[in-house]
Amino acid sequence: MRVAVTGAGGRLGTALVAALTGSGSIDEVLAWDLPEHDLDDPESAMRLIGRNRPDVAIHAAAWTDVDGCARDPQLAMRRNGTAAGEMAQACATNGTALIAVSTNEVFDGLRTDGRPYGAADLPSPANAYGAAKLAGERLAREAFWATGDDFAAAALMPPGGRSNTVPPLAIVRTAWLFGPPGADFPAKILAAADRARAKNETLDLVSDEFGCPTYAADLAAAITSMVEFVGKKGRNAVGGIHHVTNGGHASRAEWAREVLRLAGVTVPTRDVPLSAWPRPSTPPLWGVLEPTPLPGGPLRDWQAALAEYATIGPRTKEPPR
Numbered sequence: 001m002r003v004a005v006t007g008a009g010g011r012l013g014t015a016l017v018a019a020l021t022g023s024g025s026i027d028e029v030l031a032w033d034l035p036e037h038d039l040d041d042p043e044s045a046m047r048l049i050g051r052n053r054p055d056v057a058i059h060a061a062a063w064t065d066v067d068g069c070a071r072d073p074q075l076a077m078r079r080n081g082t083a084a085g086e087m088a089q090a091c092a093t094n095g096t097a098l099i100a101v102s103t104n105e106v107f108d109g110l111r112t113d114g115r116p117y118g119a120a121d122l123p124s125p126a127n128a129y130g131a132a133k134l135a136g137e138r139l140a141r142e143a144f145w146a147t148g149d150d151f152a153a154a155a156l157m158p159p160g161g162r163s164n165t166v167p168p169l170a171i172v173r174t175a176w177l178f179g180p181p182g183a184d185f186p187a188k189i190l191a192a193a194d195r196a197r198a199k200n201e202t203l204d205l206v207s208d209e210f211g212c213p214t215y216a217a218d219l220a221a222a223i224t225s226m227v228e229f230v231g232k233k234g235r236n237a238v239g240g241i242h243h244v245t246n247g248g249h250a251s252r253a254e255w256a257r258e259v260l261r262l263a264g265v266t267v268p269t270r271d272v273p274l275s276a277w278p279r280p281s282t283p284p285l286w287g288v289l290e291p292t293p294l295p296g297g298p299l300r301d302w303q304a305a306l307a308e309y310a311t312i313g314p315r316t317k318e319p320p321r
């Protein structure tokens, strides 16, 4: 099998290329990033997919600067919406199965019943990043099956069942990614803790925003299992919407405290609401996804994944005072 990865130099892309390269079922991994693959170029996807005709493409490239997306929703729509549709069109035309990576931010997070968002729940994004990613999901679905807008259905089936001649589209929604090369939430919390300690201040932690911290390496392994499953069971095996996160959920404050604990950093902390932290983009307050069953079983809990990450970065020991 030949598998292409877009955004190959990003947090997830790097982990994906490593996991796919280590898989015995995959013969070749095509790692695409700027400038070869450009979300701003409408021809980019068709050119690359048409030239290489991979069996599976994993579309991990995105403009992930959520505040940038809020400042320029049109550019967000181009990169995270339209470009995802173009990738899907290129894949559908060339017989390539597509795994399109999406986000918990397709949900507004206003749910108050304490239940996680399932794959069959109706998305309703509350910010420009989420709106563009949802547009990307919809355009991808249209490109593959032109089935209309039946987002109540978890499985992406055309009327009358799944066609054997059409390759599958899988949408993998995830949340709160962390992992190499750093510059992630754990790294930001450790840097903020350093600043607070240097100034003898209390570290403010947002306690009313919830999500599922997810280790990029674990997500990459899960997506690799999906690709291997395609190899073993046939292309239609993985179609549909999948929610893939580490197990459990946390508030930003709980996640931050675990990061500090694992790094052995002590600093006085104070819980604050998200509203105390004004920023251009409004994240979902309740961004918790219900994981869908995976070929390789559920991912471990986020605390175990974070503990493993703490042994390699973003920092393993307390900095000098």
Ligand SMILES: NC(=O)c1ccc[n+]([C@@H]2O[C@H](COP(=O)([O-])OP(=O)(O)OC[C@H]3O[C@@H](n4cnc5c(N)ncnc54)[C@H](OP(=O)(O)O)[C@@H]3O)[C@@H](O)[C@H]2O)c1
Residues within 6 Å of the ligand: 006, 007, 008, 009, 010, 011, 012, 013, 033, 034, 037, 038, 039, 040, 059, 060, 061, 062, 063, 064, 079, 101, 102, 103, 104, 133, 173, 174, 175, 176, 177, 178
């Ligand atoms: N990070 C999260 O917490 C999170 C949560 C939910 C879902 N997701 C989704 O997961 C996927 C991977 O996210 P990530 O955290 O790995 O993001 P990331 O580290 O920001 O990586 C994004 C990748 O996309 C590339 N890219 C950015 N702008 C591009 C453009 N105009 N043309 C072509 N490539 C471009 C980047 O290249 P450069 O590095 O060269 O800019 C990078 O390789 C995305 O689909 C994202 O929406 C992420």
